[in-house]
Amino acid sequence: MDDASLVRELSERIVTYLLADPRDLPVRRDATPEEVDAALRPVGLAMASGAPPVPPDALLAAVDAVVRHSVHTRHPRFFNQNFAGADVVAVLGDALGAALNTTNATFEAAPVFTLMEEAVLRRLAAIAGFSETTLAPGLFCPGGSTAALYALQLARHRYDPDIARRGSREDFAIFVSDQGHYAAEKSAALLGLGTEAVIKVATDDLGALRPESLRDALSATERSPLAVIATAGTTVTAAFDPLEPIAEICAARDLWLHVDGCYGGSALFSPRERHRLAGVERAHSFAWNLHKMMGMTQQCSVLLLRDPDQLGPCFSARANYLFQPDKPYAELDTGDRTFQCARRNDVLKLWLTWKARGDAGFAARVERAVDLAAHARDHIARHDAFAPVVAGDFTNVCFIWVPPPLRPFDGSEAARARIHDVTAQLKGALQRSGVAMLSHMPVAGLNAFRLLVMNPDVTEADIETTLGTIDGLGRDLVAGG
């Protein structure tokens, strides 16, 4: 088999995979690391020294084993993470970007894609209500944590541009809710601010930051306040911090406001759901992962900026081997306005999918996810086999399964202790069943399930099947244990 046949065979496998009904597969085939290794034994998972080329047929058999043992995040009962059900157009757009393999750092090397990035960034900024800017209003990043990192560096640069040269000495403070993403601490450590610069602000019962607690925290600190990170869609409960009052507080003290909308930012696509982010247009920076709710493949992260003119002074290294000022259209080069040098094409898939689905299609994807989560919440409320843990009204459903003797759940310490232990076991049993996959985590001190609805191909029946399977496996578990 020559390379051309191999390309055709591999491509055919990808198409077949994308067009198959994922419900015919287990969400995840249960296998130990040793079993995965054994499945790949004909080719060998390890790279042996001096290994000869693997013949194409064996390579294709290995590809089949890779697919068989991978998690099928396209499966409508994959509720495990805040991404699922990649749009097939995005998958093919991603693949086309790989085939055209270039770096998006310069117009010279990426004439279509640098223009496409600008077009998409302008539209996203307009949707968020940002004022128009001369430069493209932001940049693409390799993930939401990186977006937070860049945002805090921009905040520090605005505070004092000379810090980039002389280094950071100040005792800065960064405020984020106690439900905010850990990217705040990770970024503070990497930026040399130190994790103790991160001050956690108390949240309400749903997990949203309390503005009065932010005010108190600002008054209490002896450090120099630098930035506030507000979260639009927390990881566990999908809570939205109230952006208007937070923006007021930041404006009064001239603090940088970064909105972490990595997860919930996509609510802006829906006229019905966008109220959750009211005030986002007042942010200095806004991180938005299109690979979470919008079916983009990993990764498609955008950092929108109120003042993109700051990017050059903050990040430029003026490398004259790449950003030659005497080159045509050098002003379109994006590479000297960010930290990365070569940068993968993350825009083509988004542009193609958005064109294919239209604004209405993007709105429908978001609304369908919210509606399905509401359906799951209703089902849980109507069955005493379950109990909600946090109310919430977006795409996260946090709940517990209640063993029969403890129904209806009374919140007692004894019931909580029993449920805490059983949840982790039940999560494992569910995963082994292959019927569905969802995660568990401590919520308000209790191990709870978190069902995330991201994929518009989920049906009401998928949710009922999942909850029914949890109940069945739970009964077996407590009967057997």
Next chain:
Amino acid sequence: MDDASLVRELSERIVTYLLADPRDLPVRRDATPEEVDAALRPVGLAMASGAPPVPPDALLAAVDAVVRHSVHTRHPRFFNQNFAGADVVAVLGDALGAALNTTNATFEAAPVFTLMEEAVLRRLAAIAGFSETTLAPGLFCPGGSTAALYALQLARHRYDPDIARRGSREDFAIFVSDQGHYAAEKSAALLGLGTEAVIKVATDDLGALRPESLRDALSATERSPLAVIATAGTTVTAAFDPLEPIAEICAARDLWLHVDGCYGGSALFSPRERHRLAGVERAHSFAWNLHKMMGMTQQCSVLLLRDPDQLGPCFSARANYLFQPDKPYAELDTGDRTFQCARRNDVLKLWLTWKARGDAGFAARVERAVDLAAHARDHIARHDAFAPVVAGDFTNVCFIWVPPPLRPFDGSEAARARIHDVTAQLKGALQRSGVAMLSHMPVAGLNAFRLLVMNPDVTEADIETTLGTIDGLGRDLVAGG
């Protein structure tokens, strides 16, 4: 046309593109931003508010326009950058990774790929001569600049783990050659060390760091030396810093040694070329971009580490919603040992391609590139239309075109001034011709061409055609000017 047909049509276009002879295309179609915009006008490059879905036929026509106006980095006369000619297996491996769209942060979500990463990292570390480690000896990063950033954070963490908590206050110094990559300064700014922490060390005529200059710089500084960055393959001349004496100097002072082998690290695949990195096994960290010489798509960057046990303490945020300690095989989770949270699958394409080509295939790719560059150098030496700018003996060929009245090039100031001006114009004319694409940049004070041979499909004739076209266009230019 339904989604299934669209998937098939898009896939067919990718396969057709990959299997076509790229020499039938211009390397890059010359077009202004306005012309690119016009080519996409039927669909619209911009995202209009309230836009309806674009019908599939129009979307496919737009895809054709995107391809037509993109730079064909697969073209054997694309000599513009330190990547080119992606291996078709890598492109399809990348696409399969996109189809399986998961995050490589946990074994739970990526059972095959977390194991595959470990297998590939172990083999790369063995090739570099690193001692065996219990944990996987490194991690995948979104690019070489990020690898440098992580390496310097690890260096600071080794100096004093408490800096991550309390922030950076020290006047550290980082040493890198004056030909090293700008990631050093960018990282120093981002880490809060400040760009003035970066001390540039003098290089020899080929662009390699002089160990005696490093010794002098270390003695002269009043700052606290933290790390030395040695470069294995500089951007402009592909110089290799002498790692053995640098490692000696670092060992004597207990300094962190980071080897930036993003470009030249792949020489290790070749028994004939690996001597260039002698001593790399003494590094604390080693950055290696497989998307440069090895035909991986953007991006495939690895940071190898002598002591991977440091990753957890340096980067962990212990997020209990994701890295539940009571989850099976939690010890295989990589996500709490790096900065990123969700992480794209960059390993599948490398694993598949390496299996398909074998160790000998990888060695041959590197050696072919070096041999082709030597052929270009010979051609330049034999024709007084050209003159070499820096000798070099790896994959970069830096040269000037000499206008007929100035042949043979005598190095005079008058000749240099004329050539300096003509090079940029000639680069533009060559690019507009579509015959070949290579970059120009100041080398030793003179605007020179840099021809990078990365693609094994280049032939000797491609090199001769390129040089012949430069000469022809140059003659037209000076005759016309």
